Amino acid sequence: MKIFRMFFRTVRDAFKSVFRNFSLSLASISCITITLIIVAISLIATLNLNNFTKVIKEDVTIIVWIKKDIESSIQATIEPMLKSNKNIESIEYKSKTKAKEEMMMQDDYFKRLMEGWSEEDNPFRHSYLVKVKDIEQIHQTAKEIEKINGVDYVDYGAGMVETLISSFKLVQKASVLVVIALAVVTTFLIVNTIKLTIYSRKREISIMRLVGASNTTIKMPFVVEGMVLGIIGSIIPIICTTYGYLVFYNHFKGQLLSPVIKLITPEPFIYMISLVVLVTGIIVGMLGSYRAVRKYLKV
Amino acid sequence: MEFIKIKNVTKQYRNGVTAIYDLNLGIKKGDFVFVIGGSGSGKSTLFKMLYREEKPTRGEIIIGGLNVGKIRNNKVYKIRRKLGIVFQDYRLLPKSTVYENVAFALEVIGAKTDDIHKKTLKALELVGLKGKIRNYPDQLSGGEQQRVAIARAIVNEPKLLLCDEPTGNLDPEKSMEIMRVLENINQTLGTTIIMTTHAKEIVNQMEKRVIVLKDGRLVKDYEKGKYANEDI
Incomplete structure (x- = not known):
């Protein structure tokens, strides 16, 4: 019972502080939003590229x-x-x-x-x-x-196929690198923005410690708050990518430049991307808050 | 039986400054004790050690059977729940209402909602602020804010109340108001109170036990009512 009570209070406090510290929350949210849009776009590009590679390979x-x-x-x-x-x-x-x-x-x-x-x-x-x-x-x-x-x-088109394969490999490696680099930069950026917002609440954390909150009790609202920020921050990227990809797909009628380069059909694909964006937002928000709040706790 | 026992406590900070030299002190349950002394006398350090913000370098501090110096950093909440602390600068949450500020102390320890409601109202009544529970701290006067802080400190019914210059920011009239509240808590709840102060008139008027610190050493320990406006 006590666990449930604490859990609901944590969720309530998290929502409350998102709105009470709205200007700072907005900073974190927009940071998450922008980076998630970039991540989503690069993800869509990479997956389409992979798909295209696969189709070509199957065709040889x-x-x-x-x-x-x-x-x-x-x-x-x-x-x-x-x-x-x-x-x-x-x-x-x-x-x-x-x-x-x-x-x-x-x-x-x-x-x-x-x-x-x-x-x-x-x-x-x-x-x-x-x-x-x-x-x-x-x-x-x-x-x-x-x-x-x-x-x-x-x-079998000797020579041509070999060149194609080696260039695909290169592109694949490069795109994986780009996505990883983006993810790292995103996390770093978000951690710092959230650090900034938590810094302004150092006092709150010290008061929590004074009145006898355990470290977990102190951390949890901030982590949940990070989660809420992540969820709010991923709304716009999800709408952008879902709607944007549909428009893009329909405009080019499912193929890019030539019929050889086929785009991935939107139906399950955009849902998958949305899910990835949402989960990334949540994880990054939670991680950012957790790391930032740890700084102000003597553990 | 002494409620607080301070045995051979020395505190040296990392930068080499020694704030407390070999302090020995015993305080009984239900006592009201003033700790006075000028700047750098070690009052604040003593306080910080009592609520385990700092650890003694040597010696031990025992509060209600708990060796405070031995508590690990991530278990500090155990001692904090047994005592209430009031500061000169109130330390209220500016974006929470009076009620929320007081209830906060009970929420973080996972008390039941009904209990929180009852105890919070009771504590606010005791400090005379029941009519202002919906206000935010910046809508209150300094004296009222300090009374909110006191309500928060006593809401979980601690055995010990630590007050670090609680009247430092208040005029004499408001200060006496705060002192009456503290006296009331001491009398009705039997809470042991330790309070530091600079204000001699308060110490004179209250006629309590007075401990005088100077340069980190205990220089005088007056029995209840024996203190007579001495130079600090």
Whole structure:
């Protein structure tokens, strides 16, 4: 019972002091608001970038060209050989007839031209479309496939893919660094702002100690107050990012610059971002208050 | 049986200044004691050691069986709950009402809401401020603010009340008002009161036990009513 009583008093006092020290609370709140907006934007950018990277990676395909005039007994051994390779995610067989049909569907000119071709005239080859699990080993895997009997050569955009992968890696590392750096700077900023507001209440803390409040009793209202500041401070960033991302997404119709760069669909994504922003606000507010109030307690 | 026992207490601050030299003192339950002395006599240091803001360098201070010097920093609240403290500068929460200021002392120790209400009103009645419970400190006179501080100090019914120059900021008339309140508390609740002061007329009028400190040493200890306007 005593715990509940103390808890409700703590929450009540926290709200009271947010409003009684409103100008200072406003300083903390705006500090949290601004930094959370920056954090949210960088988070959205990073996650979209990661998503884009993932989509591109999934798109990379090795085309395995099979030798012309291959005997069907040899051709039958190719698929099991491919399946035994550990780095291969999926295999799709494309016969030369199918290749021809696909080509014909693309263009009327091709259609007229190719309609007359018989099975023997068809210059296309049978092929396998192979997707790999680990794109970083694509070079190695392609070489292994090339050695399979009956395979003429493989095609996967060698060189281009490697450059793409290494630049993705770089961008990913950089974005993680940026987010971490931002989080650290944010915490530091907020800790200092809250320190300032608590400094002005040194007297209050000393009075609490004088009348026999235990250290926990003194700390708790400040920590809860930090939490309240964090929650209030995250309202505007949440509205901004949710609404802003929706507008952004709709304006660019879900893709940036070219159809290759797809944006993450807003529906669950913005809720997730909002949650992250809220939790970050709460944690940072609590942490800031806790650290600041500890300074004024002899422990 | 002595309620407060001070045995061979010496206090030396970190900067090398010795504020109290080998002090021995006993105070009985229900006593009203004045501690007088000029600036730098060690009054404030003695007080700080009593409410465990400072620790004695040597010797021990025992209040109601509790060795105050041995209390660890994070357990200080244990002694603070057993005593009430009144300062010259009142130390009220400026943004809380009179009622909240007094109730605060009970809230932080987790008392029941009903009890808080009853005890707070009782304490405010005792200091004669029941009519001003909704006011904020800056709407009160100095004397009234000090009475709020006294109400806060006695609201959890402590056995000991420490008053550090409680009349220091007040004119003689208001000072006597405060003294009557303290006298009343001492008589009706049986609270032991230790009070420091500069005002000789108060000490003369009250006729209590008087302890005189000078340069950190106990120089005189007058029995009740024996003090006669001596130079401090």
